Every structure is written in C-alpha cells, then in structure tokens.
Amino acid sequence: MRFLVTAAAALMACAAPASAAWHQAKTRHFLIYSKQSPADLKAYAERLERFDAAVRKVRAMPDPELTDGARLTVYVLDNSQAVEGMAGQRGVAGLYLGRASGSIAFVSPDMSGLENRRMKQPDLVFFHEYLHHLMLSDQKGAIPAWMVEGGAEFFGTAVVEPDGAVSFGAPPYGRGWLVLGDHGFNARQLLTQAEAFDGLDQISLYSKGWLLSHYLTFTPGGTRQLATYMRGLNSGKTPLAAAEEAFGDLRALDRNLDRYATSRKFNALRIEAGPAPVVAIRALGAGEDEIMPYRIRSDRGVDVQGARSIVTAARRIGARYPADAFVQGALAEAEYDVQNHPGAIAAADRALAADPRNVQAMVYKGMAFAELARKEPAKADWANVRSWFIKANRADVENAEPLYLYYQSFAWAGQRPTAAAIKGLHYAHALAPQDDGLRLASVRQYLADNDSAAATRLFGTLVFDAHGRRQATLTSAYEQMKAGKAKEALAILDQEEKKNTKGRG
Incomplete structure (x- = not known):
C-alpha cells in the first residue's frame, strides 16, 4: 500500500472503466x-x-x-x-x-x-x-526554497513548439500580479530563507522566486552570482552571509528586481529540437486493461476501505487471468494491502511463474514474508525474507525499493544493519532522492556512523522545504550537523520520531 488517500476520493477518481483501451x-x-x-x-x-x-x-x-x-x-x-x-x-x-x-x-x-x-x-x-x-x-547540496519553487516555475512555463524546440522564460501568468507587484517576500527575505508570515509570503516563493531566477539567468554575471551564493550556503555560511557575499547590497538587488519586473520585458531561452x-x-493485454483502474488506485495509495474494494475486484480479475504476470502482481499488492499475506505470496508466485523477473512480485513476496516474520518472531526466517529483496535487486539493479527494504529488514528483525545493507541504503537514496523518508533514513544512518558532513548535505533539502514542513526541530538538528555533532543531531531526530510515533498511536 502506498501513500493513503480516502476510499471516496479514489472511487471518484477511477469509476467504472471507460470503453477506450489502455x-x-x-x-x-x-x-x-x-x-x-x-x-x-x-x-x-x-x-x-x-x-x-x-x-x-x-x-x-x-x-x-x-x-x-x-x-x-x-x-x-x-x-x-x-x-x-x-x-x-x-x-x-x-x-x-x-x-x-x-x-x-x-x-x-x-x-x-x-x-x-x-x-x-x-x-x-x-x-x-x-x-x-x-x-x-x-x-x-541543499537547495533553498525560493530556488526550488522559483526554478520550477521558470522551467514549468516552458513552451514545446510544433517543431520540437523548447522555449523557457515565459512569466507564470497565473501569478503575474505577484511577479509585477510588490507583494510577499523581498529579495533579502527570499535569499535568507525567511519564514513565511502569511499566504502572500508563501506564494511569493513561486512568483518572486521565478523573477529572481529569470533575472539571474538573463542578467550578465547573474549565474556567477548564483553559483557563489550556493557555494556559500553549502559551505556552512548563514543564508545572509552567503547572499551578501554573492549579491552585495540586498536592497539594491531588490530595487533592480522591481525595475526588471515593471519593465515587462522578459527574454526567452530557446533550445532547438534534437533527434x-x-x-x-x-x-495492454485484456487482463492488464481490465485491472488497470484498480492498479492505479492501489499505486496512488488507499485506506482500509479502499483496499478492501480493490482486492475484491482484483481477485475477480485475477481468477480470469491466472497466468498474467501484470494482473497477478497487482493482485499481490492488493492482497498485501488487506494484510492477507499468504494470499499475497500466492499471487506473487503466479506472477513469477509467468515472469521470473517480475520485480513487483518479488518485492511483495518479500514484504509479505517479513510481515509474517514480525507476527511470529520465533518462526521468523529473515534470510528468506531478504532473499526476495536480493532477487528483486538483481532483476533491476537501478530500482531503489529492494535496496531500501533490505536495509529496513534489519530494523524489523531487531538487528544491526550490515555494511552491505548500509551501502545499499545510501545507493537507494542516490537512485530515488525524491523520497523524503528514504532521505531521512540515509541521514540518520550517516549520523549513526558519525558522518555529519554527509548527513548535512542530504538534510538541508528537508530543512529548506517550502511546503510547511520546516520546523524548529529540523533546524536545530541541522545546526548540530553543521557543527559536526552527529550524536546530538541524531538524538534530536530520535526525540522527534518518538513524539510523532506517540501522536500517531
């Protein structure tokens, strides 16, 4: 089961399959x-x-x-x-x-x-x-929030031309009044990672972030200033010190940005089409086509009620297509989501009989065995659990999930991770740096191994997040990491995790 969404929302998203084929x-x-x-x-x-x-x-x-x-x-x-x-x-x-x-x-x-x-x-x-x-x-390295969102706005307004060329630089018209008006953050607040006071401040991370990104892209010397700012930020300097070193007088920069915005003359960068x-x-085959709406809902993530409705349909479809690896892989996930672990293993076996390299089936077979082992520790066979994650990794060496699961299996078993598991964890993060949970696991392991420098490089992204997750605890842990105090930083993260676990319970 993936990230949870309510059953009602999932049902609205995937009602009865339409007649068109997938x-x-x-x-x-x-x-x-x-x-x-x-x-x-x-x-x-x-x-x-x-x-x-x-x-x-x-x-x-x-x-x-x-x-x-x-x-x-x-x-x-x-x-x-x-x-x-x-x-x-x-x-x-x-x-x-x-x-x-x-x-x-x-x-x-x-x-x-x-x-x-x-x-x-x-x-x-x-x-x-x-x-x-x-x-x-x-x-x-760590990327400040204005650059994350402003850069995404800069590239997000791309126009793909009929001849295949792509143009960047168009203003985000939906936020135009914020780009052209003096609303939300100024340059100093953007560059120094100021906390958003209200909705205008939050939105200005996108609009003014776009303006600053555009200005630095098309103004002579702008990319060099940006590089200096980023080096300073990731070398341990405060955001203010990094910004002043790169841009000098931030009030002058703000005035330049205002003039740039009101000129309404925004250049575009055209990239000619390649091959x-x-x-x-x-x-898709008949079985794949029939199960696809339920596969999509399951992949998005469901709550308990949604999982039950999906598995009912998946079982019906699976019975008609017992030799379809795609269908049986989807059924294995659906059975796992309703905690029918023997059923998940059986479906995974059918998928693997049809396709011996089916990574989804290997992953869910290993996860199902892991849940059975956690329920009955006396009968646990962790070598068998891990064997399925190893097989999945060998089938797709660039897939982060088997590596992450292999690492997690040691915590589930109450065992210390091996050197190979730790190496796999960090490589998994390199493969899927978009997963915040995986990033945090990698940070924690670096701290446990007293590598504050590596932890700091990864953790800054979470601290500078623009979507409301920045909090005093993260900032405090980050400061300890930058100071080389791995033990203290890990203790802060452990305390926060215990608090969150208690809240969920």
Whole structure:
C-alpha cells in the first residue's frame, strides 16, 4: 500500500472503466499509461521527452540509462476531475509523488484550462513537478526554497513548439500580479530563507522566486552570482552571509528586481529540437486493461476501505487471468494491502511463474514474508525474507525499493544493519532522492556512523522545504550537523520520531 488517500476520493477518481483501451508508451525517461489514441499518446510522450532533453541541456545534467524502476510512471486519467479525486483535493490539475517504490504522476488530457494560447494548464503543473524530480536527481547540496519553487516555475512555463524546440522564460501568468507587484517576500527575505508570515509570503516563493531566477539567468554575471551564493550556503555560511557575499547590497538587488519586473520585458531561452524521441507504444493485454483502474488506485495509495474494494475486484480479475504476470502482481499488492499475506505470496508466485523477473512480485513476496516474520518472531526466517529483496535487486539493479527494504529488514528483525545493507541504503537514496523518508533514513544512518558532513548535505533539502514542513526541530538538528555533532543531531531526530510515533498511536 502506498501513500493513503480516502476510499471516496479514489472511487471518484477511477469509476467504472471507460470503453477506450489502455496503452503503454515507454520512452527513455517515462512509462506512460493512457487511454488516448496511439497517435495522441505518441505526441504526448514526445512532448515530455522534448521537455526533459531541453532542461538537461540548460542545466548541464547527465542523462544516464534508466531501468523501468527508475523511469517516472505517468498515469493519464480521463479528465481533471479524476486527477482531483487522486489528489483528494479540488482544483488540482496534476499530482506528483516522489517515492523509492517508483515515482508517479497523475495528469489529464483535459486541456480546457489555459494560461495563454500556447501553455496548457496540465503541462504547466507537470513540468513544474517534473522539474523538482530532475532537480533532486542532480542535487549537489541543499537547495533553498525560493530556488526550488522559483526554478520550477521558470522551467514549468516552458513552451514545446510544433517543431520540437523548447522555449523557457515565459512569466507564470497565473501569478503575474505577484511577479509585477510588490507583494510577499523581498529579495533579502527570499535569499535568507525567511519564514513565511502569511499566504502572500508563501506564494511569493513561486512568483518572486521565478523573477529572481529569470533575472539571474538573463542578467550578465547573474549565474556567477548564483553559483557563489550556493557555494556559500553549502559551505556552512548563514543564508545572509552567503547572499551578501554573492549579491552585495540586498536592497539594491531588490530595487533592480522591481525595475526588471515593471519593465515587462522578459527574454526567452530557446533550445532547438534534437533527434526525435524514441517512443514504443503497445496496447495492454485484456487482463492488464481490465485491472488497470484498480492498479492505479492501489499505486496512488488507499485506506482500509479502499483496499478492501480493490482486492475484491482484483481477485475477480485475477481468477480470469491466472497466468498474467501484470494482473497477478497487482493482485499481490492488493492482497498485501488487506494484510492477507499468504494470499499475497500466492499471487506473487503466479506472477513469477509467468515472469521470473517480475520485480513487483518479488518485492511483495518479500514484504509479505517479513510481515509474517514480525507476527511470529520465533518462526521468523529473515534470510528468506531478504532473499526476495536480493532477487528483486538483481532483476533491476537501478530500482531503489529492494535496496531500501533490505536495509529496513534489519530494523524489523531487531538487528544491526550490515555494511552491505548500509551501502545499499545510501545507493537507494542516490537512485530515488525524491523520497523524503528514504532521505531521512540515509541521514540518520550517516549520523549513526558519525558522518555529519554527509548527513548535512542530504538534510538541508528537508530543512529548506517550502511546503510547511520546516520546523524548529529540523533546524536545530541541522545546526548540530553543521557543527559536526552527529550524536546530538541524531538524538534530536530520535526525540522527534518518538513524539510523532506517540501522536500517531
């Protein structure tokens, strides 16, 4: 079971399957599932790849080969209401979840909401969130909140032209009044990581963050100033000291930004089209097509009631397709979600009989055995549990989830992790840095091993988060890490975890 969403919301998102057939598009960076026509799906997949290639070129990012476990899975739902149901919130045009088990996004082909004649609202949301995905995958240190959100806004308003070229630099018109007006944070507050006082401050992380990102991109010497600021921030300097070293008089910078905004002359950066992206499209098999709505709901995450409704349907479909690895893998997850661990193991076995390299089946078989071992410690066979995570890792060496689960199995068993498990944990984080829980586990292990420097590099992202999770406890732990006090920092995190566990109980 993944991140929880209420049963009612999930049911709204995936009602009775529509008549159109599901297709899969596989590209270098994406696995896309959609009921669009093959031609429309191909065009959509090419647009996403064009965006990815342009961002990587501008940011000088590497582009390693990815396995299925590392590709971003994109579910194209029927309409914007379906996306809202997945998010459990109205007015949401797209949803992205970064996870060790595989990052996923939910979008809609409903293009009724337009920012301007060329920018489609679902593309804006997806491009913004995908930029976060890419930024974290190429992270070399802590990134301040204004840069996280402002940079995502800068790239998120990209326009993919008919000839395949991509242009960056268009203003975020939905926030234009904040970009052009003196609202929310000023430059000093942005650069020094000031706490948001109200909603205008929070939104200005996006709008003024976009303005500052645009200004530094197109103003001579701006990228050099930004590099100096980031070096200072990640070398232990206070945000104010790093900002003043890079930009000098911050009041003068603020005046320059005001003039830049009111000029309304915003340059664009055009990246010419490269080779046509390779897109492989296939129609899903009958069993895959039938179970897909339930697979999507399960992948998004469900509560107890939702899990029960899914497993009922999954069992019915699974009975009709006992030799379909995709169906049986989905059934294994559904059985696990209702805590029917023998049923999950049986479904996983059927999936593996059809496809011996089915990673989902291996993972859920190992997880089901782990739950049985935790319930009956006297009968626990942790070597068997771990063998399935090892097999899953060998089947897809770039998949973070088996490595993370292997590491977690030692805590479940009340044992100290081995050196191999610790190495696997840190590599898992390198593969899936978008997962905050995995990041925190890696930080804690570095602290346990008295490596404050490594912990500090990873933890800054959590401290500077723009979505309300920044708190005094995290800041206090971060200061201890920067001071080289690993034991003290870990004690703070342990105390916070105990408090949260007690609150959940």
